[in-house]
Amino acid sequence: MKVMGKIGFILFFIYFIIVMIISFIGIDIQNLRISSLESGKSNFVPFDSLSMYLLEKEHYNLDTWFYSTFGPLLLFLPMGLLLPVVFKNMQTLRSVVLFSFVLSVLIEVLQYVTGLGVMDIDDAILNTAGAITGYLFYTILFKKTAK
DSSP, X not given: OOHHXXXXXXXXXXXXXXXXXXXXXXXXXXXXXXXXXXXXXXXXXXXXXXXXXXXXXXXXXXXXXXXXXTHHHHHHHHHHHHHHHHOGGGOSHHHHHHHHHHHHHHHHHHXXXXXXXXXXXXXXXXXXXXXXXXXXXXXXXXXXXXX
């Protein structure tokens, strides 16, 4: 394995651990410490909580609104960038979308089953959108330089 490959794999591993911590334990961004996630209401209806956050944003403080709408998107953005860099069989948009969506749904189901976090299908949708965005960055950064 080349040095860049090893560095990429290490970065991906660290990133993956961070995703698991945020998904199942949570992080208090303001105080930069690990915190317990509050148990909330699960959402099984696509775009239900997302539309609530967007259409009724005046009912939420900025932190809640931002982290609920952009947090999942930003959390998986590195996934779409790192997967094709680290894994040769993950260099297509289709493979990145499939992997990210399956992983997101698995995380949401595990949150529901374990009670660690709140199951929200909209998080899986936003996570996948974040991975797609990361893949677009990958194509801009790496595919143009490869030509």
